[in-house]
Amino acid sequence: MTLAPVTPAFFDALRAHLPAATFREAEEHHLTEPRGRFRGTGLLLAPGSTEEVAAILRACHEARVPVVPHSGGTGLVGGQLMSEGVAPVILSLARMDRIRAVLPAENVLVAEAGVILADVQGRAQREGRLFPLSLASEGSARIGGLLATNAGGTQVLRYGNARALCLGVEAVTAQGEVWHGLSRLRKDNAGYDLRDLLIGSEGTLGIITAAALRLVQPPAAIGVALLAVPSPAAALDLLGLAQGRYGDAVQGFELMGRMGFDFLEETGLGVSPLRPVPDWSVLIELGLPEGLEPQGALERIFLEGSERGLVTDGVLAASEAQGAALWELRERIPEANRRIGSVSSHDISLPLSEIAPFIPQAEAALAALGPFRVNCFGHLGDGNLHFNVFAHKGVPRSEHDALRSRVKEIVHDLVHARGGSVAAEHGVGRLKVADLERYGDPVKLSMMRAVKAALDPNGILNPGAVLRFQG
Numbered sequence: 001m002t003l004a005p006v007t008p009a010f011f012d013a014l015r016a017h018l019p020a021a022t023f024r025e026a027e028e029h030h031l032t033e034p035r036g037r038f039r040g041t042g043l044l045l046a047p048g049s050t051e052e053v054a055a056i057l058r059a060c061h062e063a064r065v066p067v068v069p070h071s072g073g074t075g076l077v078g079g080q081l082m083s084e085g086v087a088p089v090i091l092s093l094a095r096m097d098r099i100r101a102v103l104p105a106e107n108v109l110v111a112e113a114g115v116i117l118a119d120v121q122g123r124a125q126r127e128g129r130l131f132p133l134s135l136a137s138e139g140s141a142r143i144g145g146l147l148a149t150n151a152g153g154t155q156v157l158r159y160g161n162a163r164a165l166c167l168g169v170e171a172v173t174a175q176g177e178v179w180h181g182l183s184r185l186r187k188d189n190a191g192y193d194l195r196d197l198l199i200g201s202e203g204t205l206g207i208i209t210a211a212a213l214r215l216v217q218p219p220a221a222i223g224v225a226l227l228a229v230p231s232p233a234a235a236l237d238l239l240g241l242a243q244g245r246y247g248d249a250v251q252g253f254e255l256m257g258r259m260g261f262d263f264l265e266e267t268g269l270g271v272s273p274l275r276p277v278p279d280w281s282v283l284i285e286l287g288l289p290e291g292l293e294p295q296g297a298l299e300r301i302f303l304e305g306s307e308r309g310l311v312t313d314g315v316l317a318a319s320e321a322q323g324a325a326l327w328e329l330r331e332r333i334p335e336a337n338r339r340i341g342s343v344s345s346h347d348i349s350l351p352l353s354e355i356a357p358f359i360p361q362a363e364a365a366l367a368a369l370g371p372f373r374v375n376c377f378g379h380l381g382d383g384n385l386h387f388n389v390f391a392h393k394g395v396p397r398s399e400h401d402a403l404r405s406r407v408k409e410i411v412h413d414l415v416h417a418r419g420g421s422v423a424a425e426h427g428v429g430r431l432k433v434a435d436l437e438r439y440g441d442p443v444k445l446s447m448m449r450a451v452k453a454a455l456d457p458n459g460i461l462n463p464g465a466v467l468r469f470q471g
Helices: 008-014 050-063 117-126 143-148 194-198 232-249 258-266 294-307 320-340 352-369 397-417 433-439 442-455
Strands: 043-045 067-070 089-092 099-103 108-112 166-172 178-181 207-214 221-229 250-257 280-288 313-316 347-349 372-379 384-391
Touching (some): 008 043, 050 089, 050 207, 099 117, 108 117, 143 207, 166 194, 221 232, 221 294, 232 294, 232 352, 258 372, 280 320, 294 313, 347 397, 352 384, 397 433
Parallel strands (some): 043 089
Antiparallel strands (some): 099 108, 250 280, 372 384
């Protein structure tokens, strides 16, 4: 399979079919990604409508020009840029930023792919509803990219991943045909579920141009607490206690190791309110219905947890502002990581019962390899950890460049052996293609390749992402 590079002549041919606003210069953020591991190439097109996306894909399919979709550019596995092979069309969906409809009675909002997540949240709030997808990059991440990667975030425990919050999608195929799949139905078993196939496919099977998103009634009251726990095992027991008392009202349950707070202090981004800083903490959020008071609920969890030896200290937010401040500490940890610079970062998920034994096993295996610091934190309630490895303070991470691949291999081998995933919420992109080949079920990979060949026979859609390009 051979692809052709995008050229000025190809663009000139398109000018007869597309408005002038579609043709823009690629900016730095179109060619880079947050961790600085990859740098892309290509020429930019920014369509303003689904019909314009279709016209672009028809031309690219016919000429065998690769297309790399670009949303908010916040992805961490290199899926949003192409650093090897011929120069692609960079398809920016940023101009497709309209909210087409809001239907509060149905709890549905229809948004185009370029709408920023925070704008969806804000519009839902103005309608007395909640769009519960929440993550650190919500001020820049766009709906198309969030669906393409099946994004997670901090409230998956209660509301599910992006896939669970989408009722239907409109998408353009590799051949430039438009699938009008903006269903608002909760039940529809009429054939294969193409919506769920496209969600999480990272732009390799089709380009999502709009989505019907599921809204919910917001909780009547929210309570937040930061609790010190003796260990990850105790944190899991505390989660069980909280869910036993309040069920699905437990909508956030974040594990944070001491190293995360050390990094916040080291970078000047924050200080733990717990002194001394515990080795392990959990940030818990309850979203309660009318008639239940969050402060009392959190106090009950704290007291019962203390009696069982699961909690040793804690801070209960007394106001919405205090709760937001606790969450801000959690959300700043990735920025602290970025400033320090990891040797290797790992977005992993494990069965809940495997988390407690995995952490010390992985730390011991890395200690045998060399002197490293590990910042382990994440969405404990859904089994998703960010297990990131750093050089010791004052040591440049470049001194460990030769060990980066071995560090990743150690962590991922241990995750796989315990029935986990090495691509929990960030996707595969280009960074983890080899990992998918190493750990993926052979039959699953064969089925994935067959689907890719059927839907994108010329291989133009985000080539090299998820599956290795067969050029």
